[in-house]
Amino acid sequence: MSPDNLQTEASVIQRIPFALLAILAACGDRAPDGTTAAAPAAPAPDYHLIEGTLFRSDGPNGNTYIYDAPDGLVVIDTGRHPEHAQLILDHARERGQPIAAIVNTHWHLDHTTGNLDLRAEFPEAAVYATPASREARDGRLSLSRLRAQERLDGGDLDDATRARLERASTLIGGEALIPTVEVTGTMTLPVTGRDLELNTTDHAVSASDIWIWDAATRTVIAGDLVVVPAPLFDSACPARWSEALAAIDQKPFERLAPGHGPAMTKAEFGVYRDAFDRLVSCAAERTGEECARGWLEDAAPLLRDERDRDYARDAVTAYVDVIIKDEELQATYCGTPG
Numbered sequence: 001m002s003p004d005n006l007q008t009e010a011s012v013i014q015r016i017p018f019a020l021l022a023i024l025a026a027c028g029d030r031a032p033d034g035t036t037a038a039a040p041a042a043p044a045p046d047y048h049l050i051e052g053t054l055f056r057s058d059g060p061n062g063n064t065y066i067y068d069a070p071d072g073l074v075v076i077d078t079g080r081h082p083e084h085a086q087l088i089l090d091h092a093r094e095r096g097q098p099i100a101a102i103v104n105t106h107w108h109l110d111h112t113t114g115n116l117d118l119r120a121e122f123p124e125a126a127v128y129a130t131p132a133s134r135e136a137r138d139g140r141l142s143l144s145r146l147r148a149q150e151r152l153d154g155g156d157l158d159d160a161t162r163a164r165l166e167r168a169s170t171l172i173g174g175e176a177l178i179p180t181v182e183v184t185g186t187m188t189l190p191v192t193g194r195d196l197e198l199n200t201t202d203h204a205v206s207a208s209d210i211w212i213w214d215a216a217t218r219t220v221i222a223g224d225l226v227v228v229p230a231p232l233f234d235s236a237c238p239a240r241w242s243e244a245l246a247a248i249d250q251k252p253f254e255r256l257a258p259g260h261g262p263a264m265t266k267a268e269f270g271v272y273r274d275a276f277d278r279l280v281s282c283a284a285e286r287t288g289e290e291c292a293r294g295w296l297e298d299a300a301p302l303l304r305d306e307r308d309r310d311y312a313r314d315a316v317t318a319y320v321d322v323i324i325k326d327e328e329l330q331a332t333y334c335g336t337p338g
């Protein structure tokens with residue numbers, strides 16, 4: 001799991017991954033076309049989706065959404081693996097359009113590593129992200145990079161692992177993660193025929209995330225504020241995350257495009273939001289295992305199959321016990337260090 005780290009290298013995440021890495025080792029990749037259903041009725045999405053993956057032993061890819069814009073394409077999140085980034089570049093080539101802008105909803109590497117490939121081919125592309133991207137690169141991710149370097153120096157790695165560590169290390173050591181346009185509050189980003197509204201959170205999935213409101217098609221692009229089969233708390237402040245979900249709920253959307261998983265209707269988002277809030281309340285007084293049982297019940301309409309349920313059970317159990325109940329970590333992730 002740990003969508004934000006270099007697999008097992010991040011300092012904090014080393015405390016969580018026993019269960020989660022075991023799950024991921026046991027899971028193969030999920031077919032990109034997956035078993036996803038639940039296509040909402042209307043309206044047309046008006047973006048091109050490159051579907052991410054969550055069930056990968058070598059780290060997930062977030063979903064990518066691509067919009068046409070007057071000066072080229074706007075790419076929302078860029079995935080982790082080279083083949084995901086290649087699909088984005090292939091799409092640009094097919095359209096005969098440059099990539100004019102990248103929006104990173106948050107700094108986790110499954111949403112940002114593809115910045116490397118896109119910016120190599122389109123160095124002029126603007127990068128819209130919150131200041132949390134730079135802070136993560138200079139802080140937590142730089143520690144991960146040191147650990148990655150130790151492993152690389154130590155040798156004895158298979159080629160795939162070596163390539164993966166080197167790729168993440170290159171991202172963190174360079175400028176591709178750094179916003180050229182810092183998003184610190186609500187702003188607009190023009191796409192063809194209209195503006196997208198970029199909104200920020202004050203701590204939620206990360207120290208600050210971006211979510212997008214496309215009023216013309218009544219669509220929200222939620223980043224990892226919405227993830228099925230379960231929210232990922234690697235760097236999260238649950239209470240502020242809950243506030244962000246309430247803010248999203250204010251929008252009259254008909255379709256919500258999540259960071260991982262298929263699009264949702266507003267009613268499905270309502271199920272997710274209620275399940276999320278109950279999970280946060282549960283974590284204050286019960287064990288991870290109990291809260292996982294609650295999540296499986298509350299989020300049942302969103303869980304597609306046994307693999308979703310297994311993943312959700314193990315993920316929620318570990319996140320509650322290891323991250324949400326850890327007061328020191330929570331103070332850090334909620335921006336209230338004592």
Ligand SMILES: [Zn+2]
Pocket residue numbers: 003060061062108110111224259260
């Ligand atoms: Zn993610």
